[in-house]
Amino acid sequence: MSICRSSIVSRCSLTPETPILSRLSPTVAATNPPLPPSQSPSSNYSPSLTVVDRFLTQQRPTTFLSSLSPAAAPSNTAKVQRALKCPCIADLQTGPCGFQFSEAFFCFLNSTAEEKRIHAHAITNGLARFSYVSSRLLAFYFQCHQRNRRNMRCLEAFFIHMPIHTVFDFNVMITAFSRDSQFYNCFLLFKQMLATGVRPNSHTFTMFVKSCRGSLSLLQQAHAQVVKLGSVDYDAFVVSSLIGVYCDHGEVGVARQVFDECSNKNVVCWTGLVTGYCNNGLIEKARLLFDEMPQRNEVSYSAMVSGYVRNGCFNEGIQVFHELKCCGNDVNLNGSLLVSVLNACAAVGAFEEGKWIHSYIDENGLEYELELGTALIDFYTKCGWVEEAEKVFDSMPSKDVATWSAMILGLAINGKNYMALELFDKMEKVGPKPNAVTFVGILTSCNHKDLLTKAWWFFERMSGKYGILPSIEHYGCMVDILARGGRIKDALALVARMPIEPDGAIWGSLLNGCMMHCHVELAHRVGKYLIELEPQRSGYYILLANMYASTGKWEGVSETRRLMKKRGVSTISAWSFIEIDQSIHKFVADDKCCTYSEEIYRVLNHLSKGLEDFSRSKDAFYLFEVI
Structure with missing residues (x-):
């Protein structure tokens, strides 16, 4: 059964004419208002930080932030509320730009000195009017937001007051909202993007699709736009995102259809579907797909090993790791793969395999990062080697x-x-x-x-x-x-x-x-x-x-x-179980299924007879001592 693309588009169209969010006003690219005269900086000149405040409080048309619902719109912090009560600026809240002033004031108080100086320098020197410079400033604010989550409103305020919004700017904002778990705002921003005539690219769709993890309905609408604009046919990363998010929603069948209809599948698409199968407990289908892969890399092997471990198939995960090691010396074993294998070794007591991983880490100069070091500690303690675990613990540069x-x-x-x-x-x-x-x-x-x-x-x-x-x-x-x-x-x-x-x-x-x-x-x-x-x-x-x-x-x-x-x-x-030559052999009581059962029982009988003879000799020796 294949996906009916026309039905998806008809049910989930996101064209600007669709009245999904009637309160969202289309934004027209505005021209930048007159900027303060450019100043000639001297050797000791530092741009006035209040220039940022004046720039951000310029009157703007109704834009994205002002169209948000009250629940989604950010509210001022207690710090800003106290500052706004100052008699010097209290009247500015009631003026025609009151809302914009409050937003700019919040932005100003929460920005670092470095952000304010760079932004003020761009404004006072007339650089902020250029689209390239304003886009780079937006990216700079995004990086600051990644370091300090309190700066999200600074990012929003700057985006609102940009003269022209390019596809790069929309991508930055969609990424920021997605990483901040503001998924509905991603949807609103994507709507505004279509309304202003900015055509999304593959990066837009990739981030927009990933932002739909919280809603299957939004994912279907995003998928409709991907199909409508043709991204599903040529961009493997968009396809990989669709596969991953559909699998997160448990829609593995739809994810497989997306995979099958893609004409340009790469290793990322294959690995994404393998991971999706594993996450939904379909470990056998994952292994079949893994075996069909035209090419594999370390990430593919890591996905398969991790999938086996998550589903309790520890020996199978270790076996896949053996296959990877046989690929040659140029194989790069990443940290997540080693963590998964160590968890499997800890579960079944594969001590030699775990020791090999520890030696690999030391020989290749890998650091005991948090997850890797913790996995080593867990492995050694479950195998009874407490001293080795303590050495790893003491060697870790940081511990959570x-x-x-x-x-x-x-x-x-x-x-x-x-x-x-x-x-x-x-x-x-x-x-x-x-x-x-x-x-x-x-x-x-x-x-x-x-x-x-x-x-x-x-x-x-x-x-x-x-x-x-x-x-x-x-x-x-x-x-x-x-x-x-x-x-x-x-x-x-x-x-x-x-x-x-x-x-x-x-x-x-x-x-x-x-x-x-x-x-x-x-x-x-x-x-x-x-x-x-x-x-x-x-x-x-x-x-x-x-x-x-x-x-x-x-x-x-x-x-x-x-x-x-x-x-x-x-x-x-x-x-x-017993480990021999890095292979785990499992057996139950009176087990005769092993290929070497006869030899094993012959040796056991020989050992048993030897123990009986030794016991009799010890009893006789003890009796002689008593007498």
């Missing part, structure tokens, strides 16, 4: 809250409870403010009978000092701590007063604690509730059956197994 949290959690899961608490204490003194993930690591480190009081203290401090509301993960940690420590009543009371519905993991922790401390009756009730709450989880049936078996209630064991069979619950076998 995710880095600190990863190190704290890594110490906790490796039994370094007190080291985790010491690191948290250091984080409070010299590091960033802890977040919810940090406290998951802290509560995990308190999972020891001697730290029960400390766990309560951290649990209360989390909300009391840092304003972090406990989530299901924090409650799960607390219930597990209390249940393991034998405080079953306290754990049950905490579950009862939870403001959120407890999940199966919390009830499972309570059941485990009841079995550890012989609370048979409560374990029976919790176990019955668990298999009704999540009837397809085989682990809960096994826990309940083991509880019955430990108390000699064999009828309960039989009843539990019959219930599993009746509900069609399949038992998920536990499995282990």
Whole structure:
């Protein structure tokens, strides 16, 4: 099924005649009003900063900003409101240019000295009347906005008062609004662009399409304009943007149609659709498309590896990474790819592969950037190599809250409870403010009978000092701590007063604690509730059956197994893995599916016999010593 272009255009046309926004007045390119006389700068001359104020307060026709709805129009800050109360300028707000004056005043107060000097110099020397100079000034204000988000209104005010708007100027503003998440303003600006007769180019469509991530309806209208003006046929970057945003909306079928109808597909289009498939859980389709790609680059491999990792296919992701390494020595492994592979290695314990990545980073002089360094810490701690993780942590030039949290959690899961608490204490003194993930690591480190009081203290401090509301993960940690420590009543009371519905993991922790401390009756009730709450989880049936078996209630064991069979619950076998020559080999109990099964069992039998002989000799030696 192909896209009917005529139907898209008829339903989603954005021509100026369409009364979608009747309150938006078309803007006609205005001529620049007379500028102040040019001054001859001397060696110590500094342009007057108030010239910017005079320039921006010139009366202008109704333009884009004044057509915004009240909700979208920016309001003055408290700083400006206080300044405008000054008797010297208060009357200017009520004059014919009151609104423009307020906007210019806000712009003036929030601009840096550098911005004011450059802009004032352009005005006083008569340069602002030239379209090229004003466009560069607009781009300069955009760069300042990227550094300081408060300067968006300065950017808007300057754009409004430009004498002529070129396609470059509209592209700058659409990009600024898009990055500022003001998507509806992108739509209004695009409408004004069409109304003034400025023809969009590929950069316009690329940014406009990306700004439609929040609305499928706006995306369809943007797509209509792309089709109408022919950009979908020749510009691969516009096509790639359409594919990506349609996939973000879950419209994978439409994205595939856009891909198929493009006559000029490049590696960006192919990679975009692979990423879209992965993000929507269609990992098999992504791999088929990946295999069909006429050419691949590091970004393509990174997309496929990341897709496998996000969908839990860790071994497959590592295998794709192996394929990339076999392409030759000129392959450039980027940071995002290495992060994805490290996450896969951490999940399956592929230690040698992870070590290879660490060596590659050091040999190629790559810095331990935030994501890469944090991924290395997570990898080493999950593989049990805490010392290596600490070396990476200490070597990182900068650390964010995710880095600190990863190190704290890594110490906790490796039994370094007190080291985790010491690191948290250091984080409070010299590091960033802890977040919810940090406290998951802290509560995990308190999972020891001697730290029960400390766990309560951290649990209360989390909300009391840092304003972090406990989530299901924090409650799960607390219930597990209390249940393991034998405080079953306290754990049950905490579950009862939870403001959120407890999940199966919390009830499972309570059941485990009841079995550890012989609370048979409560374990029976919790176990019955668990298999009704999540009837397809085989682990809960096994826990309940083991509880019955430990108390000699064999009828309960039989009843539990019959219930599993009746509900069609399949038992998920536990499995282990071993890494040999950077390849992961997975096996289950009594597994005979491996090619080398006979040899493996022959060696196991030989080792078992050797252990028995060794055990007999040790017993005989022990008996001789006693005698």
